[in-house]
Structure formats: C-alpha cells, structure tokens
Amino acid sequence: MSQSQVPTVKLLINGEFVESNTDRWEPVLNPATQETLAMIPFATQEEIDQAVQSAQEAFKTWRKTPIGVRSRIFLKYQQLIRENMDELAEILTAEQGKTLPDAAGDVFRGLEVVEHAAAIGNLQMSEFANNVASDVDTYTLYQPLGVCAGITPFNFPAMIPLWMFPMAIATGNTFVLKPSEQDPMVTMRLAELAMKAGVPKGVLNVIHGGEEAVNAICDHPLIKAVSFVGSTKVGTHVYNRASLNGKRAQCMMGAKNHAVILPDANKEQTLNNIVGAAFGAAGQRCMALPVIILVGDARDWLDELVERAKTLKVNAGKEPDTDVGPLISPQALERVRRLIGEGEAAGAKLLLDGRDIKVPGYEKGNFVGPTLFADVTTEMSIYTEEIFGPVLCVLTADSLEEAIDIVNANPNGNGTAIFTQSGAAARRFQEDIDVGQVGINLPIPVPVPLFSFSGSRASKLGDLGPYGKDVIRFYTQTKTVTARWFEDDQVSEMNTTISLK
Numbered sequence: 016m017s018q019s020q021v022p023t024v025k026l027l028i029n030g031e032f033v034e035s036n037t038d039r040w041e042p043v044l045n046p047a048t049q050e051t052l053a054m055i056p057f058a059t060q061e062e063i064d065q066a067v068q069s070a071q072e073a074f075k076t077w078r079k080t081p082i083g084v085r086s087r088i089f090l091k092y093q094q095l096i097r098e099n100m101d102e103l104a105e106i107l108t109a110e111q112g113k114t115l116p117d118a119a120g121d122v123f124r125g126l127e128v129v130e131h132a133a134a135i136g137n138l139q140m141s142e143f144a145n146n147v148a149s150d151v152d153t154y155t156l157y158q159p160l161g162v163c164a165g166i167t168p169f170n171f172p173a174m175i176p177l178w179m180f181p182m183a184i185a186t187g188n189t190f191v192l193k194p195s196e197q198d199p200m201v202t203m204r205l206a207e208l209a210m211k212a213g214v215p216k217g218v219l220n221v222i223h224g225g226e227e228a229v230n231a232i233c234d235h236p237l238i239k240a241v242s243f244v245g246s247t248k249v250g251t252h253v254y255n256r257a258s259l260n261g262k263r264a265q266c267m268m269g270a271k272n273h274a275v276i277l278p279d280a281n282k283e284q285t286l287n288n289i290v291g292a293a294f295g296a297a298g299q300r301c302m303a304l305p306v307i308i309l310v311g312d313a314r315d316w317l318d319e320l321v322e323r324a325k326t327l328k329v330n331a332g333k334e335p336d337t338d339v340g341p342l343i344s345p346q347a348l349e350r351v352r353r354l355i356g357e358g359e360a361a362g363a364k365l366l367l368d369g370r371d372i373k374v375p376g377y378e379k380g381n382f383v384g385p386t387l388f389a390d391v392t393t394e395m396s397i398y399t400e401e402i403f404g405p406v407l408c409v410l411t412a413d414s415l416e417e418a419i420d421i422v423n424a425n426p427n428g429n430g431t432a433i434f435t436q437s438g439a440a441a442r443r444f445q446e447d448i449d450v451g452q453v454g455i456n457l458p459i460p461v462p463v464p465l466f467s468f469s470g471s472r473a474s475k476l477g478d479l480g481p482y483g484k485d486v487i488r489f490y491t492q493t494k495t496v497t498a499r500w501f502e503d504d505q506v507s508e509m510n511t512t513i514s515l516k
C-alpha cells in the first residue's frame with residue numbers, strides 16, 4: 016500500500032465521521048509486521064470543542080428520552096456486534112496483536128456490558144419513602160450528569176470503550192470518547208455500529224490524540240465526568256487534573272497481580288491456568304498474573320511450570336494455534352527486554368529467556384517469548400514495576416500467612432488468586448487479602464457486568480467502578496425530593512390565609 020492509499024481514522028462529531036483538519040498524524044502499526052494500517056489524527060482543540068459542544072446540545076433531548084427507547088438502541092447494538100464479531104476480532108488482532116480467539120473474547124466481554132446497558136432501567140430505579148412526616152414523602156431521582164468522557168488504553172480496545180459509553184449513554188448522558196492512539200480501528204468500527212443501532216447524533220462522539228487531547232478533556236468546562244483506564248502514572252494525572260476542575264473522575268490503573276499456590280491444589284489445572292494467565296495476550300492484561308507465590312511443597316512444581324511455558328507457540332495473532340502474540344510496539348518490546356536484563360543483573364534466576372525469539376515470516380514483529388524468573392525478591396525492578404509482557408516472577412513462602420503478607424505489602428490491588436482444594440484456606444484468603452478482585456481456583460477474576468470491576472488501592476482512584484451497579488451512581492446525580500401535596504380545601508384555606516396577611 017502506498018502512503019496515499021493508507022486509510023485515515025475519522026473523528027465522530029455530531030453524528031458524522033469526519034476527516035480531521037490537524038497537521039499531526041501518526042501511523043497505526045500492525046505489531047506483528049510494522050505495516051501501517053491507517054493514519055490517526057491528533058484532533059485540534061477546535062475539533063475537541065466541537066465534539067463536546069455537540070454532546071452538550073444532544074444532551075438537551077437525550078436526557079429526556081424514555082428508558083425503553085434507550086434500551087431498544089442497545090438491544091439493536093448487541094445484535095449488530097454479534098453479527099460483526101468475526102470482522103471486529105480481525106480488525107482488533109491486526110492492530111493490537113492478540114490472537115483471534117483472544118480478540119473475540121475482548122469484543123465479547125464488551126458485548127456483555129452492552130447487554131447490561133439494555134436493561135439499565137432496573138438499576139436506575141430510585142428510592143421512595145412514604146410518610147416521612149405527616150402527608151410528606153421523600154424520594155430520589157438518579158438524573159444523568161450531562162457530557163461525560165472516556166479515555167481508554169491499548170490493551171482492550173473493544174472491551175474497555177464498551178465498559179464506558181454504553182453505560183453513560185444508557186443512563187441518559189452524552190459522551191466523548193478518546194480511544195488509545197495505538198489501536199483505534201476496532202473502537203471506530205464499534206462506534207459505526209453504535210450509530211447504525213440508532214444512537215442519535217451528538218450522543219456519542221469520538222476524538223483522537225494523546226496527552227493534549229486528554230488534558231483538554233480534563234479541562235473542558237462542559238464535561239462533568241471522566242472515566243479513565245490505563246497506566247497508574249497517567250491515571251493519577253487524569254484523576255488530579257479532572258478533580259481539580261470539579262469533575263467526577265474514575266481511574267482504573269496499573270497492576271501487579273499475584274497468585275498464591277498451595278501444595279494441595281489440583282496440580283494439572285493450576286499449572287495450566289497459571290501458564291495461560293501469565294503468558295496469554297503476551298502478558299498485556301491488567302488482570303494478568305505476572306507473579307506467583309509457591310507455598311511449601313508447591314515449590315517442587317517449578318520445573319514442570321517451566322516445561323509447560325516452553326510449549327507455548329509464539330506467532331502473529333492471526334496465525335492458527337498461536338498462544339503468545341507480539342507486544343503492542345517496538346518501545347514496549349525494548350522496555351520488556353530491558354526489565355528482563357535488570358532482573359538477571361539483580362540476581363533473579365532466569366529459567367526461561369524469551370528475549371531472542373525469532374518468528375519466521377514475522378521478523379519485524381515485537382515478539383518476546385515466555386520468560387520465567389525464580390528467586391525473585393520484592394526489591395527487584397522485575398517485581399516492583401508492571402512489566403506488561405510475558406514475564407513471570409516466582410516467589411516462595413513457607414505458609415499461607417506469609418504469602419498473604421507478601422501480596423498485601425504490594426501497593427497494587429487490582430486482582431489476585433489462590434489455588435487450593437481447601438475451603439478453609441480459600442476463605443481465609445478472601446477474608447484477609449487486601450485486593451479488590453479475588454479468584455478462587457480462577458486465574459483472571461474479572462467480574463461479569465452484574466457486578467462492578469472493583470480493583471483497589473494503587474490500582475484505582477475514585478470510589479465507584481466501571482459497569483455493574485457502581486457505575487449507575489457514577490453517571491448520575493442523586494436528587495432527593497421531599498414533597499407534600501395539599502387537598503383542594505387545604506389549598507383554598509391556605510390561599511385565604513395568605514390573602515388575609
């Protein structure tokens with residue numbers, strides 16, 4: 016494809032997919048080949064303002080649109096996503112690198128939130144207390160806020176945008192989305208399908224860019240709430256800047272998830288689960304398992320774990336039977352390689368080294384093979400930093416209590432898991448562990464949308480999580496009404512009293 020044939024990613028403003036007027040464009044690269052798939056614009060401040068203004072205008076009518084009308088749009092939307100699942104997964108794999116089944120899973124987890132949005136009326140119902148005083152009732156209204164915005168990361172370019180705009184829109188808000196500039200194409204296809212499903216013009220807008228676009232969102236006086244998912248560094252900045260500007264902010268951020276493995280666990284199941292969660296999606300999941308703690312005799316499982324990790328097939332995501340695809344960018348590849356080098360230099364035992372892997376036919380891809388360190392200590396940078404690559408750090412402990420102490424001393428609180436056949440040990444773990452999402456014999460405990468994503472501590476800023484019940488409160492303002500109604504004779508009595516005064 017010559018440069019002039021490379022497609023451009025459009026902005027979505029006021030119901031139209033439009034070409035940006037910007038003079039800053041960046042390539043969207045296929046991480047397995049470095050082929051330029053599209054050019055993405057970094058929207059101008061004027062374009063960002065147009066998107067917000069159109070959302071503000073659309074809010075005037077959308078906020079009063081009946082619940083059933085909103086719901087039917089999301090019923091139609093979920094159908095369109097299902098019908099286009101294969102195409103969505105292919106776009107996602109090409110720009111993000113994950114395997115086709117993983118890409119379909121990414122879309123599917125977002126689809127579940129869309130289904131949830133179609134039933135939002137049940138959750139947005141309010142409270143009513145009869146006769147709080149004589150003839151007085153009190154009730155609440157959960158009213159939409161206005162223009163809300165979302166900023167999303169590269170690693171789930173379908174699921175995470177779908178965590179945000181369907182929930183915000185279904186509750187009566189309008190939305191401005193800024194997807195990751197590294198893989199915006201599947202997000203844009205989802206935006207097209209949303210418009211086809213009947214989302215009115217101005218209700219969903221999409222702008223593109225990086226730091227400047229994010230700052231413009233945090234500063235814009237018409238935006239009432241900002242939902243962010245991404246790294247801890249950027250999320251902390253977004254939370255502070257948006258909050259100082261009087262906005263609600265919800266930031267789901269970085270992680271370093273640990274699994275604790277007790278010697279009574281089902282060995283076969285546990286090792287398979289660990290290998291999938293540590294190395295699948297090339298370790299680029301916020302709920303991946305980059306750390307395991309082998310407790311007591313489970314230490315003896317290490318050799319077998321290494322052997323299983325060696326069997327994983329590293330290849331481009333679109334190739335069949337691929338287990339581990341490429342990292343998102345050459346910069347990510349460089350960083351992961353550097354951290355592996357630091358781990359080795361710090362004295363961790365490198366039992367499997369994926370740095371020099373070659374993938375025939377994809378020599379330019381950002382590949383790192385499964386990498387496994389034993390003898391890791393909690394001061395090493397491979398432990399303290401979120402590597403976001405297929406690198407597993409193995410620690411050991413003599414008891415469950417010691418393992419729990421290690422997990423709780425880590426500042427992150429996104430996810431954790433325990434593998435055991437003991438109900439008492441599992442209960443002890445769920446009770447004492449200070450992490451928001453806990454798996455019991457499940458490596459990646461991401462809640463379905465009946466619940467909310469509930470990372471905690473350094474992995475999250477803001478009180479309320481995305482999707483589930485929490486998000487209804489995030490995207491609405493509670494208004495409490497205390498009301499008394501007079502009978503007709505009381506009204507005339509009152510009028511007489513007033514006229515006599």
Ligand code: NAD
Binds near residue numbers: 227230267
């Ligand atoms: P990132 O923080 O680099 O980017 C996220 C968003 O912020 C993108 O839209 C990007 O354009 C924007 N951005 C980047 N740099 C910026 C800057 N300096 N100022 C303002 N905005 C900026 O994150 P990423 O690399 O795309 O995603 C990976 C990270 O996301 C990991 O840390 C992962 O753990 C985290 N994540 C967390 C969750 C969760 O639910 N907790 C889910 C998925 C990903």
